Amino acid sequence: MLYLIGIGLYDEKDISLRAIEILKSADEIYVEDYTNFYHGNLKNLSEITSRNITILKRNDIESGEILYKDALLKNIALLVPGDPMIATTHSSIILDAEKRRIKVKVIHSSSIYSAIAETGLMIYKFGRTTTIAFPYIDTIPSSPYKFFMENSERNLHTLMLLDIDVEDNKFLSINQGLEILLKLEKDAKGNIMQKATFVCCARLGSDDAIIKAINGADIEKILNFDFGNPPHCIIAAANLHFIEEEMITRFY
Numbered sequence: 001m002l003y004l005i006g007i008g009l010y011d012e013k014d015i016s017l018r019a020i021e022i023l024k025s026a027d028e029i030y031v032e033d034y035t036n037f038y039h040g041n042l043k044n045l046s047e048i049t050s051r052n053i054t055i056l057k058r059n060d061i062e063s064g065e066i067l068y069k070d071a072l073l074k075n076i077a078l079l080v081p082g083d084p085m086i087a088t089t090h091s092s093i094i095l096d097a098e099k100r101r102i103k104v105k106v107i108h109s110s111s112i113y114s115a116i117a118e119t120g121l122m123i124y125k126f127g128r129t130t131t132i133a134f135p136y137i138d139t140i141p142s143s144p145y146k147f148f149m150e151n152s153e154r155n156l157h158t159l160m161l162l163d164i165d166v167e168d169n170k171f172l173s174i175n176q177g178l179e180i181l182l183k184l185e186k187d188a189k190g191n192i193m194q195k196a197t198f199v200c201c202a203r204l205g206s207d208d209a210i211i212k213a214i215n216g217a218d219i220e221k222i223l224n225f226d227f228g229n230p231p232h233c234i235i236a237a238a239n240l241h242f243i244e245e246e247m248i249t250r251f252y
């Protein structure tokens with residue numbers, strides 16, 4: 001059996017009892033550390049479960065051999081930051097494993113996709129999510145602005161994830177993300193940012209989480225604000241329901 005186990009939003013306290021029970025009897029435990037910055041202490045997790053935990057790099061996971069080689073006869077667990085299904089690569093793991101007749105079980109966990117509801121923005125009013133990517137030389141991928149525009153035309157909020165490179169310890173900050181959006185809007189000669197409300201989130205789920213709201217017209221005022229360590233994300237909110245408005249007011 002191959003278990004895909006979510007280890008939650010922030011640190012080792014976010015894992016479920018269900019997951020710990022499975023880990024205690026697993027033959028091998030692996031963790032992937034490239035889809036998010038995980039602030040948990042793997043040593044603690046290893047002590048709680050009395051098992052070794054091996055970190056796998058993206059290539060090890062994408063080639064699959066380490067994960068699949070023993071999973072027909074043994075219980076293999078792959079730990080994934082957040083919820084294991086909120087990362088496109090993990091659907092391929094399920095498909096590849098099942099082609100090899102390996103049974104797969106998913107153990108869900110807290111995720112950025114549910115944590116953003118703490119802002120007060122209603123989860124069913126979100127449109128397509130986008131990722132603001134690292135600029136490549138001088139080129140900035142323009143899809144985040146396009147999806148933001150499409151969502152705002154439909155009066156839907158846009159969750160903007162921010163690119164990370166865990167291996168090289170690099171991440172796009174909220175400030176860089178907002179600057180990229182301003183540049184994309186200038187290039188597109190658009191004017192939707194002024195009318196939107198931006199809700200900026202750093203380290204949701206941690207003890208030092210930051211949620212900061214700002215009107216689009218005032219964005220320049222927070223470009224130098226220090227949001228601290230990753231992970232960060234930005235939400236561009238569409239028109240607000242009065243309850244959303246009241247919730248968001250707490251974060252100005």
Ligand SMILES: C[S@@+](CC[C@H](N)C(=O)[O-])C[C@H]1O[C@@H](n2cnc3c(N)ncnc32)[C@H](O)[C@@H]1O
Nearest residue numbers: 081082083086111112161162203204231232233
């Ligand atoms: C590819 S997603 C992985 C999502 C993860 N599997 C989950 O379910 O939460 C990673 C991105 O989500 C955002 N993110 C994840 N956790 C976050 C947190 N605690 N606070 C703010 N943003 C977060 C960041 O933009 C980060 O680059």
